[in-house]
Amino acid sequence: MNDVTSLERIQSWVESEGWAAILAALLLVVVGVSPARAESPEDFFRQNCASCHTIGGGRLVGPDLKNVGQRQEGEWLVGFILNPQARINSGDPYAQQLLDEARGVVMPTVPGISRARAEALLTMIAEQSAMERSEFAGSKISDRPFTEDDVRMGREIFIGRNRLAAGGPACASCHTVNGLGGLSGGRLGPDLTKVYERIGSRPALAAWLQGPATTTMRPVFAGHPLSDDEILSLVAFFENAARAADDDSTVPLLNFFLMGLLGTALALAILDGIWRRRFRAVRRPLVDAS
Amino acid sequence: MQVRSQISMVFHLDKCIGCHTCSIACKNIWTDRSGTEYMWWNNVETKPGTGYPAQWEDQDKFAGGWEKKGDEISLRSTDKKRIVPNIFHNPHMPSMDDYYEPWTYDYQNLFNAPEGPDQPTARPISRVTGEYIDIESGPNWDDDLGGSKIYAANDPNLKGLSPDQRQQLSAIERLVFFYFPRICNHCLNPACVASCPSGALYKRGEDGIVLIDQKRCRAWRSCVAACPYKKTYYNWHTGKSEKCILCFPRLETGQAPACFHSCVGRIRYLGVLLYDAEKIEHIAKLPDSELVEGHRSMILDPNDPEVIESAKKCGIHDAVIDSAQKSPVYKFVKEWKVALPPHIEYRTLPMLFYVPPMSPVMSQQNGDTVDHLNNGFFHDIESSRVPMKFLANLFGAGHESKVAYALKKQKAVRWYRRAMTVGDIDMATAHKMLQAADCSVEEAEALYRLTSLCTFDDRFVIPPAQREEAIEMMKDPHEHRQSVGFGFSSGSRRGL
Numbered sequence: 158m159n160d161v162t163s164l165e166r167i168q169s170w171v172e173s174e175g176w177a178a179i180l181a182a183l184l185l186v187v188v189g190v191s192p193a194r195a196e197s198p199e200d201f202f203r204q205n206c207a208s209c210h211t212i213g214g215g216r217l218v219g220p221d222l223k224n225v226g227q228r229q230e231g232e233w234l235v236g237f238i239l240n241p242q243a244r245i246n247s248g249d250p251y252a253q254q255l256l257d258e259a260r261g262v263v264m265p266t267v268p269g270i271s272r273a274r275a276e277a278l279l280t281m282i283a284e285q286s287a288m289e290r291s292e293f294a295g296s297k298i299s300d301r302p303f304t305e306d307d308v309r310m311g312r313e314i315f316i317g318r319n320r321l322a323a324g325g326p327a328c329a330s331c332h333t334v335n336g337l338g339g340l341s342g343g344r345l346g347p348d349l350t351k352v353y354e355r356i357g358s359r360p361a362l363a364a365w366l367q368g369p370a371t372t373t374m375r376p377v378f379a380g381h382p383l384s385d386d387e388i389l390s391l392v393a394f395f396e397n398a399a400r401a402a403d404d405d406s407t408v409p410l411l412n413f414f415l416m417g418l419l420g421t422a423l424a425l426a427i428l429d430g431i432w433r434r435r436f437r438a439v440r441r442p443l444v445d446a447s
Numbered sequence: 448m449q450v451r452s453q454i455s456m457v458f459h460l461d462k463c464i465g466c467h468t469c470s471i472a473c474k475n476i477w478t479d480r481s482g483t484e485y486m487w488w489n490n491v492e493t494k495p496g497t498g499y500p501a502q503w504e505d506q507d508k509f510a511g512g513w514e515k516k517g518d519e520i521s522l523r524s525t526d527k528k529r530i531v532p533n534i535f536h537n538p539h540m541p542s543m544d545d546y547y548e549p550w551t552y553d554y555q556n557l558f559n560a561p562e563g564p565d566q567p568t569a570r571p572i573s574r575v576t577g578e579y580i581d582i583e584s585g586p587n588w589d590d591d592l593g594g595s596k597i598y599a600a601n602d603p604n605l606k607g608l609s610p611d612q613r614q615q616l617s618a619i620e621r622l623v624f625f626y627f628p629r630i631c632n633h634c635l636n637p638a639c640v641a642s643c644p645s646g647a648l649y650k651r652g653e654d655g656i657v658l659i660d661q662k663r664c665r666a667w668r669s670c671v672a673a674c675p676y677k678k679t680y681y682n683w684h685t686g687k688s689e690k691c692i693l694c695f696p697r698l699e700t701g702q703a704p705a706c707f708h709s710c711v712g713r714i715r716y717l718g719v720l721l722y723d724a725e726k727i728e729h730i731a732k733l734p735d736s737e738l739v740e741g742h743r744s745m746i747l748d749p750n751d752p753e754v755i756e757s758a759k760k761c762g763i764h765d766a767v768i769d770s771a772q773k774s775p776v777y778k779f780v781k782e783w784k785v786a787l788p789p790h791i792e793y794r795t796l797p798m799l800f801y802v803p804p805m806s807p808v809m810s811q812q813n814g815d816t817v818d819h820l821n822n823g824f825f826h827d828i829e830s831s832r833v834p835m836k837f838l839a840n841l842f843g844a845g846h847e848s849k850v851a852y853a854l855k856k857q858k859a860v861r862w863y864r865r866a867m868t869v870g871d872i873d874m875a876t877a878h879k880m881l882q883a884a885d886c887s888v889e890e891a892e893a894l895y896r897l898t899s900l901c902t903f904d905d906r907f908v909i910p911p912a913q914r915e916e917a918i919e920m921m922k923d924p925h926e927h928r929q930s931v932g933f934g935f936s937s938g939s940r941r942g943l
Contacts, residue, residue, distance in 0.1 A: 432538075435538055436508060436509075436510075436538050436539050436540070438542050438544055438545060439500070439501045439502050439505075439508055439509075439541065439542075439545045440497075440500070440501035440502075440544055440545050440584060441544055443497065443501060443502070443597050443598070443601050444583075444597055447596055447597045447600075
């Protein structure tokens with residue numbers, strides 16, 4: 158009943174406004190799904206930058222951006238933000254130094270970045286730098302030593318036995334970590350066994366988990382952020398995994414392959430058993446039996 | 448009563464000499480094309496023997512025909528439930544080895560071989576691969592009991608015979624065999640038609656000939672598996688299945704099918720039978736022991752005014768009814784009850800009937816002379832050299848009574864004619880035997896004449912084809928009138 162009335166309303170609206178209404182509706186749809194919708198620089202920073210950078214909170218994967226405007230001139234910074242790889246490739250010594258400090262992790266080109274947005278970001282960073290304590294001064298992750306419980310909890314979250322509170326998918330659907338057992342995790346995303354070592358520190362990894370910035374993970378977790386407790390557990394789990402990791406990560410891969418081979422052989426043997434009385438030939442067995 | 452007409456056949460096995468002329472005639476006309484080399488729409492088997500393809504009668508292996516489950520019958524091979532999971536691999540298909548790999552000989556070598564110390568030879572070449580092959584079997588590999596230890600010993604009809612009987616079948620001076628020529632039976636309840644997922648097989652309305660529409664066939668080969676007589680074949684060249692067409696182009700022009708026409712022993716009879724199509728389902732579900740009698744009961748008396756009236760109502764032409772009244776098949780099957788359907792237990796209700804063979808006269812060497820044994824020319828039916836049980840497995844669904852009846856009548860006619868022409872048998876005894884065999888003197892005369900003195904026209908009573916009327920069942924004959932002129936007719940090709 159409700160559907161019918163709303164449908165009728167739309168119909169009457171379309172009839173009264175004609176083609177202009179349809180065009181307007183289409184435009185609305187296009188604008189509605191466009192990623193270039195208006196967004197404050199703070200929100201943009203939180204979603205795209207905060208996983209690697211702080212403002213006054215110390216270095217994560219990328220450098221602390223407090224007073225970045227005093228370290229380099231604005232034009233250089235805008236150029237770097239728009240295309241970090243190109244600036245590094247150009248042989249710029251400062252860009253090379255940044256790369257070395259980040260232990261070879263190249264800053265990705267942020268999706269949806271534009272010159273205007275970069276400039277707005279720099280302005281915002283300058284404002285935040287002037288504050289006593291910036292709202293981007295680093296994650297609030299506790300620095301207490303990890304316990305066995307944290308690691309166990311992190312593992313449960315990773316394999317999805319404990320669901321993420323905000324409804325995000327379990328890590329194991331795309332990632333794996335050595336020693337998960339069974340068929341281990343997914344192979345869509347990178348192996349996370351050494352992620353703690355790669356990212357380098359507890360706050361860096363926590364910041365990453367707070368707002369994963371890669372093009373694949375961002376849309377998946379945009380609406381489902383991880384809670385602080387979950388992040389703590391996961392960091393504990395990753396730290397433990399990196400420490401306990403066997404250097405040879407080909408072992409689980411080999412196991413997987415062997416299990417596949419064994420499974421195939423077993424399946425064929427079972428099928429052969431089920432259809433053992435299947436029709437093969439008639440004349441040949443008669444001749445062979447005589 | 449739903450009267451239909453069916454062109455039916457009788458093969459008189461007592462007259463078959465196993466010359467294979469029928470097979471050659473058929474091969475030359477229909478199956479000498481590429482892709483059909485291995486097909487024998489007509490073949491002659493030696494019994495006991497495994498036949499072609501090997502052990503086709505063993506439905507535990509080939510799963511052909513219908514199976515009675517409770518009150519219902521279903522296809523043994525691929526019923527509706529099983530056809531989906533098995534559609535790309537029918538599990539009961541005979542392999543090429545079960546038929547045989549067709550071959551020719553390298554005749555050119557006889558002319559072209561370089562000069563050498565030996566005579567050149569013509570080695571066999573496969574007609575499938577074109578490579579030299581060692582011949583391992585053929586379509587009549589077990590002919591005249593060839594390879595008996597393998598082939599005759601594994602005849603599925605030996606089921607139920609005592610070890611003694613089996614042993615005697617191949618014992619010296621008792622050894623016995625007979626011939627079993629086979630074509631498509633053009634059944635009333637054809638499993639091939641029922642199994643086809645494409646609906647390419649059909650039974651022609653006016654004469655009951657079962658055909659495969661070469662344009663609708665999609666090469667699923669369900670018919671090959673479903674036919675318990677293994678009389679549909681897959682043509683690997685056109686990608687379509689083919690079968691005996693009962694030489695319908697010949698029939699429609701009033702000629703007997705090629706295998707009938709060429710039969711040296713004149714064992715083949717052909718004529719129209721009228722039957723009640725309403726009974727098909729009921730009869731196909733009868734228990735094994737009632738099948739032969741039930742099948743016979745479907746065949747209607749073409750002289751019965753009631754039947755004639757119904758037949759006319761059902762659109763059967765007067766000329767066909769007239770032909771049915773003269774049908775030799777009706778006499779053998781219904782009046783005299785000496786012709787029996789092969790393997791009626793497959794429940795396809797075959798419309799080709801066989802007069803079971805009398806066993807050959809037994810003789811024994813006495814010094815320089817060969818004498819007949821004590822029981823004379825016309826031995827006791829019960830102790831026949833071909834065990835009754837064996838014939839019953841072939842023609843009586845395992846039940847001996849119908850086969851015994853047919854043999855007794857044949858024997859009585861022999862005694863009667865012996866008394867008549869030679870006179871060394873007392874006529875009174877002959878009459879007594881006829882009476883015991885449920886046979887009047889007139890019937891004996893008629894049976895004798897149609898068996899021994901039959902002319903071409905006695906054997907083949909072909910109804911005038913009513914194609915111009917029959918075609919109206921399928922399409923409007925005026926459909927293309929004034930719309931087409933010269934054109935091309937297309938042959939069947941692989942694919943859609």
